[in-house]
Amino acid sequence: MKDRIGKWLVSGPPLLYLIVFFAAPSLIMVLASFRSPGEFGGLAPLRDSAGHLDLNLESYARFFGEPLYWGIFLKSFWYALATTLICLVLAYPLAALIARSDKRHRDLLLLLVILPFWSNFLIRVYAWMIILGPNAALARTVNGVLALFGAEPVPLLFSAFAVLVCLVYVHLPFMVLPLYANLEKHDQTLLDAAQDLGANAWQRFWRITFPLSLPGVYAGAALVFIPAFGIFAIPDILGGPDDSLIGNVIKQQFLETRDWPFGSVLSIVLTLLALLLAALAAWVGRRSVGRLAGGDA
Amino acid sequence: MRKRPVSLWAAAIFAYAFLYLPLVIVVVYSFNDSRLNAEWVGFTLDWYRKLAENNEMLLAAGNSLMIAFVASLVSTVLGTMAGVAMYRYRLRLLPILVLTPIAIPEILMGVSLLIFFVMLNFTLGLVSVALAHIAFCIGFVAIVVRARLAGMDESLVEAARDCGATPWKAFAYVTLPLIMPGVIAGALMAFTLSIDDFVITFFTAGAGTVTLPLQIYSMIKIAVTPEVNAVSTLLMLLTLMLIVIASKVSPTLLRAD
Amino acid sequence: MALLDIEDVTRRFGDFVAVDGVSLSIEAGEFFTLLGPSGCGKTTLLRMVAGFDLPDGGRIVLDGQDLAGRPPEVRPVRTVFQSYALFPHMTVQGNVAFPLRMAKTPAAEAAAKIAEALADVRLTGFNHRFPHELSGGQRQRVAIARALVTHPAVLLLDEPLAALDAKLREEMQIELINMQKEIGITFVYVTHDQTEALALSHRIAVMNRGRVEQVDAPDRLYGLPRTRFVADFIGTCNLLTGPVMEASGGAVTIRVADLGPVRVGSEAQPALQSDGAIALRPEKIRIAAAGNGGTGGNRFAGKVTGLLYQGDVTVYMVRTEQGHALEALLANSASGLARFFEVGDAVELSWPADAGHFIDR
Numbered sequence: 036m037k038d039r040i041g042k043w044l045v046s047g048p049p050l051l052y053l054i055v056f057f058a059a060p061s062l063i064m065v066l067a068s069f070r071s072p073g074e075f076g077g078l079a080p081l082r083d084s085a086g087h088l089d090l091n092l093e094s095y096a097r098f099f100g101e102p103l104y105w106g107i108f109l110k111s112f113w114y115a116l117a118t119t120l121i122c123l124v125l126a127y128p129l130a131a132l133i134a135r136s137d138k139r140h141r142d143l144l145l146l147l148v149i150l151p152f153w154s155n156f157l158i159r160v161y162a163w164m165i166i167l168g169p170n171a172a173l174a175r176t177v178n179g180v181l182a183l184f185g186a187e188p189v190p191l192l193f194s195a196f197a198v199l200v201c202l203v204y205v206h207l208p209f210m211v212l213p214l215y216a217n218l219e220k221h222d223q224t225l226l227d228a229a230q231d232l233g234a235n236a237w238q239r240f241w242r243i244t245f246p247l248s249l250p251g252v253y254a255g256a257a258l259v260f261i262p263a264f265g266i267f268a269i270p271d272i273l274g275g276p277d278d279s280l281i282g283n284v285i286k287q288q289f290l291e292t293r294d295w296p297f298g299s300v301l302s303i304v305l306t307l308l309a310l311l312l313a314a315l316a317a318w319v320g321r322r323s324v325g326r327l328a329g330g331d332a
Numbered sequence: 333m334r335k336r337p338v339s340l341w342a343a344a345i346f347a348y349a350f351l352y353l354p355l356v357i358v359v360v361y362s363f364n365d366s367r368l369n370a371e372w373v374g375f376t377l378d379w380y381r382k383l384a385e386n387n388e389m390l391l392a393a394g395n396s397l398m399i400a401f402v403a404s405l406v407s408t409v410l411g412t413m414a415g416v417a418m419y420r421y422r423l424r425l426l427p428i429l430v431l432t433p434i435a436i437p438e439i440l441m442g443v444s445l446l447i448f449f450v451m452l453n454f455t456l457g458l459v460s461v462a463l464a465h466i467a468f469c470i471g472f473v474a475i476v477v478r479a480r481l482a483g484m485d486e487s488l489v490e491a492a493r494d495c496g497a498t499p500w501k502a503f504a505y506v507t508l509p510l511i512m513p514g515v516i517a518g519a520l521m522a523f524t525l526s527i528d529d530f531v532i533t534f535f536t537a538g539a540g541t542v543t544l545p546l547q548i549y550s551m552i553k554i555a556v557t558p559e560v561n562a563v564s565t566l567l568m569l570l571t572l573m574l575i576v577i578a579s580k581v582s583p584t585l586l587r588a589d
Numbered sequence: 590m591a592l593l594d595i596e597d598v599t600r601r602f603g604d605f606v607a608v609d610g611v612s613l614s615i616e617a618g619e620f621f622t623l624l625g626p627s628g629c630g631k632t633t634l635l636r637m638v639a640g641f642d643l644p645d646g647g648r649i650v651l652d653g654q655d656l657a658g659r660p661p662e663v664r665p666v667r668t669v670f671q672s673y674a675l676f677p678h679m680t681v682q683g684n685v686a687f688p689l690r691m692a693k694t695p696a697a698e699a700a701a702k703i704a705e706a707l708a709d710v711r712l713t714g715f716n717h718r719f720p721h722e723l724s725g726g727q728r729q730r731v732a733i734a735r736a737l738v739t740h741p742a743v744l745l746l747d748e749p750l751a752a753l754d755a756k757l758r759e760e761m762q763i764e765l766i767n768m769q770k771e772i773g774i775t776f777v778y779v780t781h782d783q784t785e786a787l788a789l790s791h792r793i794a795v796m797n798r799g800r801v802e803q804v805d806a807p808d809r810l811y812g813l814p815r816t817r818f819v820a821d822f823i824g825t826c827n828l829l830t831g832p833v834m835e836a837s838g839g840a841v842t843i844r845v846a847d848l849g850p851v852r853v854g855s856e857a858q859p860a861l862q863s864d865g866a867i868a869l870r871p872e873k874i875r876i877a878a879a880g881n882g883g884t885g886g887n888r889f890a891g892k893v894t895g896l897l898y899q900g901d902v903t904v905y906m907v908r909t910e911q912g913h914a915l916e917a918l919l920a921n922s923a924s925g926l927a928r929f930f931e932v933g934d935a936v937e938l939s940w941p942a943d944a945g946h947f948i949d950r
Contacts, residue, residue: 041499046417046426049410049470053429056467057441060448067447077450125350128343135340146579151351153571155528157548158564162354164552165361170368207351236337265437268530272552282439289443289535299447302440309436490641491674493661495735496691505687509678 061306068094068299076293094296104284104301108308111280115263118202119256122210125203126255130214131244134221145215152208160272163201167191167273197273198280202263209262210255217251218244250320257316261309281305355568362561379562389563392547399458399543400526403465408519410466411473412511415518416503418474419481434471441468442535449536456538464536465526472525473518480514481507513581520578524571592617592775593638593743598647600633607633609799610647615743615777620769622778624786625796626822631779634796635745638777639668652742662691666743667736671751673728675720681707681731682716688739706738709772726757737772746778750785762788783823787811795819811870813946820868820948825904827869827915829945833859841947843867847913852886855947866948871918873944876905879935888939891915893930905930907938 069090071079079089098104133144151159166173169192178188191197221244229239267282274283281301288298365374383389414430417423433441445464449456484507492502530545537546544567551560591614600608608630615621623631636642638649640661649656656664667688675684685706689699707713710730720728729749736744750758750765766789769776780786786793787807794804795818803815814820820828831845841855843865853867879890891909898921905917917938921929930936 042421045413049414050426052410056463057429057433060444063448064444125347128340129347132340132344151355153575154568156530157545161552162358165357262437265439267439285439302443306440313435487670487672487674491670494668495688496662498662506676
């Protein structure tokens with residue numbers, strides 16, 4: 036009995052706080068998606084002049100009716116996918132190196148990977164503004180080379196390229212950590228046995244290391260894909276007018292166009308997709324762990 | 333010692349360079365005697381001087397620190413409670429509410445809180461930002477505390493009860509001291525997250541309130557000067573210090589990820 | 590009246606019955622051991638006495654008071670955990686003082702009790718060390734001191750010596766015996782190591798699959814096992830099984846496959862043709878060279894198929910003419926009749942009827 040009281044005493048306050056400031060706003064947003072936009076933006080009153088509840092499916096109809104928005108979701112999906120894959124390719128050697136290092140070096144190496152993450156997000160985006168800027172060394176070199184071939188100068192900044200590079204940059208640590216956590220547990224003797232049986236380095240990697248690392252890959256992919264899917268600051272700062280992703284559209288709807296019901300619809304679709312992907316990642320992760328662990332799991 | 337082929341080293345070094353070069357450039361150019369962040373002209377501390385006189389920036393910094401202080405305090409208390417509760421009891425709702433804010437894109441929390449505050453006619457300002465920060469920081473603290481609890485020897489709590497301690501006393505005299513490093517690390521993490529937050533703050537700050545990240549954002553969008561580099565460098569220094577302290581206090585903090 | 594009465598206690602985890610209607614009476618001042626293989630329920634039973642687990646059925650009565658509903662912190666029992674569970678953030682002094690703090694003992698009295706407890710475990714002067722600065726044996730003694738400092742009625746020990754190496758374990762065993770005798774507190778000791786149990790205890794309860802097979806003093810458990818499990822678990826044993834041929838005149842004869850009729854002295858009256866068993870300890874078998882006629886009712890010829898030299902004794906594996914395998918033990922310092930045997934030697938095994946023990950279960 037005392038335990039019940041204790042349970043509520045300890046879990047109560049955070050539960051209450053999160054219900055008020057997370058669950059309630061989320062539900063309110065769902066409600067908002069069924070309302071009409073206000074005259075001056077925002078939301079129209081819940082009850083119209085006649086006192087009836089003003090709820091409708093107009094915003095949803097608009098979303099499902101206009102392929103433009105589907106296209107943006109798709110674009111965001113491709114950006115997120117590309118980011119995830121590039122992060123995987125870059126993060127893998129890094130994670131592998133740390134996993135194979137001496138124990139005393141590992142913590143330091145990990146810290147070095149994480150530190151940039153702890154710098155302000157905007158600073159990291161801004162840094163790429165500098166690097167890709169038209170007057171900076173990189174752009175001038177690239178355009179110089181292009182000029183040699185008689186091609187037009189290509190702006191590195193405010194382009195899809197800039198957005199992608201920055202997306203990868205910002206999310207890289209999230210891929211390294213789960214991969215490392217997985218690779219660290221690998222048994223070197225498995226690889227030794229494979230080598231003994233005649234497998235070369237590539238075969239050892241592809242047939243043993245990589246399959247065993249899949250749970251880490253899935254975890255990292257989830258940690259990169261989902262945030263990247265909903266990003267808005269990077270395209271906002273580094274992207275050109277064609278590079279708007281779903282995050283930008285949502286921001287636009289809420290702060291500029293001020294069509295809040297429609298913005299809510301977009302947000303809800305984004306949330307559902309994100310949750311779906313998270314659940315998928317968890318399910319795939321569990322399955323692969325079970326399979327790989329054989330009878331041990 | 334395991335085998336480490338050269339190609340692995342090369343790829344890893346490239347990755348580390350990729351991670352740090354941009355930040356190094358920001359820092360280096362903060363001392364650059366040129367308006368353009370293009371090439372090195374000469375060493376100067378002008379930008380830092382301008383920063384010190386920039387009232388808007390100082391105000392924004394002050395706001396950020398105040399919010400971070402309050403947010404980290406409240407979210408540490410609530411997050412520790414959540415972490416303990418999730419570890420000890422079989423709960424269904426709390427873990428979902430605690431972990432979802434971390435799993436979904438930040439923008440979703442930002443816009444939903446915007447609607448929420450406006451609907452309640454709650455003025456957007458420092459308070460609304462602080463409330464928002466607490467909501468997403470709770471999850472981080474809870475995860476760190478729960479991991480710390482999981483690494484603790486359960487039999488110690490039983491031994492305390494065996495020695496005559498009620499469950500509350502066992503928590504106070506044994507569990508809490510042992511997880512304290514995790515709690516402190518969680519607090520420092522929450523502080524850093526709050527200072528650095530952009531997306532959620534963007535939507536919940538309203539027109540008149542500026543925090544450091546928001547100020548940096550408007551500077552980036554409107555008029556880029558190396559003052560941005562200077563403030564970035566200082567901010568990075570602060571964050572670096574906090575994280576180093578946090579990892580000294582709780583050495584497994586970063587591994588718990 | 591017994592100090593600790595465990596009455597028909599049961600504990601289930603889903604479909605699995607961990608403790609199945611166990612009843613035990615433990616006397617004050619006894620060194621009582623719960624012995625059995627992993628999973629037999631001994632630790633679960635101990636935890637129920639300590640209060641960390643609640644029985645699904647039955648009662649636990651200490652000093653006449655039912656312990657039901659009383660949480661661990663109010664029970665007058667103390668536990669020494671297998672991992673010692675010393676608080677790493679407190680010194681030895683802090684650890685030993687903890688129960689006194691919880692009981693709000695005044696400072697002067699507490700200081701005296703701490704000094705006494707540390708003296709009892711021979712760790713005087715270690716007050717300001719931290720657990721991580723101590724060796725395994727020292728940590729264990731701090732755990733015992735902490736458990737004893739409030740003079741509990743019963744001390745529960747959960748395999749406390751399991752983590753120590755063999756030499757240290759032997760030393761600690763002797764210390765534990767002496768400590769228990771001096772202080773006079775009732776010990777309830779849990780272990781899976783039967784040699785340890787035989788050495789330390791006044792009485793042992795052998796448990797298997799949640800039930801108590803036999804409760805007895807060590808020598809009676811060894812010499813007069815009441816079930817096949819006990820015979821097999823305690824020491825090494827030749828378990829001879831077969832249908833009962835004859836049961837009269839203070840003796841029972843069973844026919845053992847691949848061996849023949851085996852006679853054992855027993856007052857039991859089992860039904861003829863029922864399944865009977867005889868426990869025969871290896872050291873009770875006399876092994877002699879073939880032809881060197883032995884005394885006693887049971888004689889079988891055989892060949893040595895293997896031997897294990899153990900320094901003080903040698904164990905001989907012998908296969909009889911009909912094919913039954915038996916183990917016989919011979920002290921290597923024995924002079925006179927006994928002669929060392931090699932693999933392949935023809936030997937004769939013999940033992941008197943009263944060397945075995947009849948088990949009808």
